[in-house]
Structure formats: C-alpha cells, structure tokens
Amino acid sequence: xxxxxxxxxxxxxxxxxFEVPPGRRLLDLxxxxxGLTGTKEGCGAxxxxxxxxxxxxVPVTSCLVLAASADxxxxxxxxxxxxxxxxPFQEALVARGGVQCGFCTPGVAxxxxxxxxxxxxxxxxxxxxxxxxxxxxxxxxxxxxLDDAAEAVDAPA
Amino acid sequence: xxxxxxxxxxxxxxxxxxxxxxxxxxxxxAGGTDLMVQLRDGRRHAACLVDLGRLGLDGVRRDGDAVExxxxxxxxxxxxxxxxxxxxxxxxxxxxxVGGWPIQCRATLGGNLANxxxxxxxxxxxxxxxxxxxxxxxxxxxxxxxxxFFLGPGRTALRQGELIAAVRLPLAETAAGRRVVERFxxxxxxxxxxxxxxxxxxxxVVGRDGALEQVRIALGSVAPTPVRATAxxxxxxxxxPDAVARRDAARAVQGDxxxxxxVRAPARYRRIVVAVLLDRFLREVERG
Ligand SMILES: Cc1cc2nc3c(=O)[nH]c(=O)nc-3n(C[C@H](O)[C@H](O)[C@H](O)COP(=O)(O)OP(=O)(O)OC[C@H]3O[C@@H](n4cnc5c(N)ncnc54)[C@H](O)[C@@H]3O)c2cc1C
Ligand code: FES
Ligand code: FES
Numbered sequence: 001x002x003x004x005x006x007x008x009x010x011x012x013x014x015x016x017x018f019e020v021p022p023g024r025r026l027l028d029l030x031x032x033x034x035g036l037t038g039t040k041e042g043c044g045a046x047x048x049x050x051x052x053x054x055x056x057x058v059p060v061t062s063c064l065v066l067a068a069s070a071d072x073x074x075x076x077x078x079x080x081x082x083x084x085x086x087x088p089f090q091e092a093l094v095a096r097g098g099v100q101c102g103f104c105t106p107g108v109a110x111x112x113x114x115x116x117x118x119x120x121x122x123x124x125x126x127x128x129x130x131x132x133x134x135x136x137x138x139x140x141x142x143x144x145x146l147d148d149a150a151e152a153v154d155a156p157a
Numbered sequence: 158x159x160x161x162x163x164x165x166x167x168x169x170x171x172x173x174x175x176x177x178x179x180x181x182x183x184x185x186x187a188g189g190t191d192l193m194v195q196l197r198d199g200r201r202h203a204a205c206l207v208d209l210g211r212l213g214l215d216g217v218r219r220d221g222d223a224v225e226x227x228x229x230x231x232x233x234x235x236x237x238x239x240x241x242x243x244x245x246x247x248x249x250x251x252x253x254x255v256g257g258w259p260i261q262c263r264a265t266l267g268g269n270l271a272n273x274x275x276x277x278x279x280x281x282x283x284x285x286x287x288x289x290x291x292x293x294x295x296x297x298x299x300x301x302x303x304x305x306f307f308l309g310p311g312r313t314a315l316r317q318g319e320l321i322a323a324v325r326l327p328l329a330e331t332a333a334g335r336r337v338v339e340r341f342x343x344x345x346x347x348x349x350x351x352x353x354x355x356x357x358x359x360x361x362v363v364g365r366d367g368a369l370e371q372v373r374i375a376l377g378s379v380a381p382t383p384v385r386a387t388a389x390x391x392x393x394x395x396x397x398p399d400a401v402a403r404r405d406a407a408r409a410v411q412g413d414x415x416x417x418x419x420v421r422a423p424a425r426y427r428r429i430v431v432a433v434l435l436d437r438f439l440r441e442v443e444r445g
Binding site (some may be wrong): 003021022024025028043044046047052055058059060061063064065066068069071080107111115118125127128129130131132135153 | 158160162233258276348349
C-alpha cells in the first residue's frame with residue numbers, strides 16, 4: 001500500500017481537497033474522486049481529446065496529467081464551463097446539431113470555449129480544435145457552432 | 158487507471174529536485190505527454206516521479222546575444238512567443254505542430270528533447286539554430302551543443318540525475334541586403350496530432366546575387382536521431398538554389414539519412430519525402 005498524496009484544486013470555482021494514490025491521473029480524480037463524469041476517457045493516450053479540461057485556463061488532456069501535478073491549480077471541467085447556464089458554445093452546439101453520440105462533446109466544448117477565450121479566428125481557430133476527434137459529426141457542424149458562438153460572444157444581445 | 162508509481166515528489170527548488178533525482182528509481186516528469194503514455198504501456202518504469210512544475214523553469218527571455226527558453230516552457234507558449242517567432246520562426250512553427258492544442262498546452266521543450274525521439278519536432282529547428290542545451294546536475298552546470306545531445310532512439314547525453322534547465326539559441330544578425338528564409342515542415346497522415354513520418358527544418362541566407370551564403374538543413378524521423386544534412390548543405394554551399402543545384406542536393410541528402418521501415422512509413426517513402434521537402438524548401442528560397 002503506497003502513501004497517498006494531497007491534491008488541492010480550485011475545481012469549477014470551488015476549493016476541493018483530495019487524498020489520492022500518487023499515480024492517480026487527473027482524469028480519474030475528476031471522474032471517480034470528484035464524481036464529475038462529464039469528462040470522458042476515449043483513448044487514454046492523449047490522442048482523442050475526449051478528456052480535455054482547462055488547467056489554469058488552458059486546455060489539457062487530463063488522461064496524461066498526474067493529479068499531483070495539478071495540485072494548487074485551477075481546473076474547469078465541462079460541468080463548470082458556463083456559469084450556471086450553458087456556455088455560448090454549448091448552446092451553439094445544440095442549436096447547430098454539433099452533438100451526435102456526445103462522447104467527444106465535453107472535450108470539444110472545453111477546447112472550443114478556450115479557443116473563443118483566446119479570441120482567434122478562421123484557420124487558427126480550426127487548428128486549435130484539431131486535437132479533439134469526433135467520429136460522428138464530420139466536424140462541419142462543430143465548426144459552424146464555433147463561428148456562431150464567436151459572434152454571440154463578440155456581440156452579446 | 159492509476160500509473161504504477163510509488164511516490165511523487167513536488168520540489169520547490171532545483172536543488173531539492175536534483176537531490177531526489179540522485180535516486181536511481183526516480184525520474185522527472187514535466188508535461189507527462191510522453192512519460193504518462195510510456196508508464197501506462199509499461200515501456201518505462203519509475204518508482205518515484207519528480208514533478209518539475211514548481212521550479213520556475215518556464216519562460217522565454219532575451220539574454221545578451223541569445224534567447225533562452227526554460228525547459229518547462231510549453232509548446233503553446235513557444236509557438237506564441239514574439240521573440241521566438243521573430244528570430245526562430247522554424248521553432249515557433251514546429252512547436253505549433255506538436256500534437257494538438259491540448260497537447261501543446263502541456264508538452265514542454267525539455268520533455269521533447271529528453272525523451273530522445275528521432276521524431277522530436279523541436280530538434281530540427283534547434284539544430285539549424287546551433288542551440289545549446291543547458292544541463293544541471295548536483296555537481297554543477299554544463300552546456301551540451303544540440304548536435305551532440307541525441308545519441309540514438311530514446312538515448313541522449315543526459316546522465317542519470319541530470320535535468321535540462323534551458324535551451325539557449327544564439328541570435329544571428331543578418332547583414333544588410335541579405336534575405337533569410339527559415340521554415341519547418343513535417344509530413345504525416347494528417348497535419349495535427351501525428352508523429353512525423355519525416356520533417357525538415359531549413360534556414361537559408363541569400364546574398365544580393367541570389368547565391369546561398371549560408372544554408373542549414375536538419376531532418377527528423379529519417380535516422381536514429383534528428384540529423385543535420387551536412388552533405389546536402391555542402392552540395393548547395395555558395396550556389397543559387399536553381400534546378401541543377403536542387404537536383405544535386407536531393408542526391409546528396411540521401412547520404413545524410415538512414416531511414417527505417419516502421420509502422421508509420423517504409424524507408425523508401427521517407428527517402429522520397431525528404432527529397433521532395435528539400436526541393437520545396439529550396440524552391441521557396443529561390444523565389445524569395
Ligand atoms: C497525442 C500526442 C501527439 C504528439 N505529437 C507530437 C508531435 O507531433 N511532435 C513531437 O515532437 N512530439 C509529439 N508528442 C510527444 C510529446 O508530446 C512531446 O515529446 C513533448 O514535448 C514531451 O514533453 P513533456 O513535457 O510532456 O515530457 P514528459 O512526458 O514529462 O517527459 C518526457 C521525458 O523527458 C524527461 N524530462 C522531462 N523534462 C525534463 C527535464 N527538464 N530534464 C530532464 N529530463 C526531462 C522525462 O523524465 C521523460 O523521460 C505527442 C504526444 C502525444 C501524446
Ligand atoms: S482520453 Fe485523453 S486524449 Fe483520449
Ligand atoms: S458526437 Fe460522437 S464522437 Fe463526436
């Protein structure tokens with residue numbers, strides 16, 4: 001039995017403390033210890049992006065992050081993307097039909113929200129989404145939703 | 158699933174990190190984008206991981222006639238840094254093509270080098286920049302020229318217990334009237350999120366008469382380590398990159414590489430790709 005390590009996170013705006021085995025991945029801490037099962041495990045190897053969360057404001061694949069490395073940092077999962085309501089990109093994904101089976105959606109939503117926050121446009125915006133694989137939609141509707149959300153963010157009603 | 162380690166240490170100083178790394182069963186972890194996959198697949202083992210996230214080893218700074226990039230600087234930070242984009246555009250471009258964006262936000266320069274892959278995308282741009290790797294150990298610091306850093310697949314000049322602290326890139330002033338073309342290109346099944354089948358980093362300084370005053374070419378994924386294409390460089394030296402020179406270079410470069418067949422591509426394909434990448438780079442240099 002190995003010693004446990006303490007991991008303190010600001011998780012979706014709330015300060016939380018976890019005692020976990022040293023080899024715990026951030027992904028498993030989120031799903032199993034924090035009960036936030038929105039974040040999905042696809043490949044477990046950094047390739048699909050389904051497990052993407054924000055770590056100090058930038059998207060990372062949580063399957064490759066040691067929970068202990070995230071200690072003291074801020075984590076936002078799909079559950080915490082919008083404040084209370086859906087994030088504009090999530091709204092746009094729904095409106096555009098950018099969700100089919102939904103398995104990639106939490107990661108896509110998180111990366112897309114971060115891309116919008118960075119304020120990039122056009123091809124650069126598409127490049128930032130390229131690490132999130134989707135086997136259903138063919139991407140066109142996801143990218144259209146991102147364009148819609150960019151307009152919504154730029155010109156709030 | 159948890160990775161099979163016994164302990165994780167999160168030192169707040171380099172001295173503390175080096176003290177733990179003196180243990181034979183300890184290994185540093187930076188972004189974890191190579192190491193977490195290797196631990197999971199059982200390709201590497203470590204009882205103790207030493208997290209480098211709190212050592213202040215990140216950031217790009219100008220230091221006299223060089224730019225110094227901290228080992229823990231992420232690919233995302235490198236790709237977006239104004240000094241790197243201005244002075245070392247091939248490096249900025251390579252950093253922006255490592256995996257996808259969520260990988261780039263974790264993957265570090267030090268990890269890319271220490272992992273020792275022949276496909277490490279930042280290696281070529283560092284080779285053409287004549288960079289130095291600043292290595293620290295309990296006994297002091299040393300500077301390893303990037304050309305001497307890679308020893309073979311998964312093998313580098315780093316010894317047990319040593320850390321990369323930074324990479325130092327000397328600034329090269331361009332004389333008046335000269336034109337500099339610097340590029341990084343990689344080939345793979347898709348643009349993002351793939352390990353290169355072959356990559357080329359090139360830097361050319363073109364004189365007023367259109368002749369190459371300097372040309373440096375480095376190649377990835379086509380030899381046991383990232384390599385400088387010295388035979389191709391010699392074939393081009395002092396010449397205009399016209400069709401004849403390009404043909405000579407495409408022939409010469411075959412002697413610079415020793416590609417293998419692997420899951421990503423056959424050796425023969427890699428030889429063709431290298432010739433094409435070199436030709437395209439030189440055409441761009443000629444066009445200006
Ligand atoms: C989906 C995916 C796509 C990828 N695509 C690419 C790609 O296109 N191009 C590419 O080049 N790579 C790619 N990679 C590989 C990887 O992301 C990079 O090599 C990355 O730069 C590694 O950095 P890291 O900080 O994550 O290293 P880690 O995984 O933390 O460490 C890697 C190795 O370096 C050692 N180490 C780390 N930092 C130091 C240090 N400062 N001093 C001494 N040793 C150290 C570790 O002990 C370990 O052995 C990809 C990986 C994934 C998962
Ligand atoms: S589960 Fe993490 S990238 Fe696929
Ligand atoms: S909606 Fe099914 S994988 Fe994207």
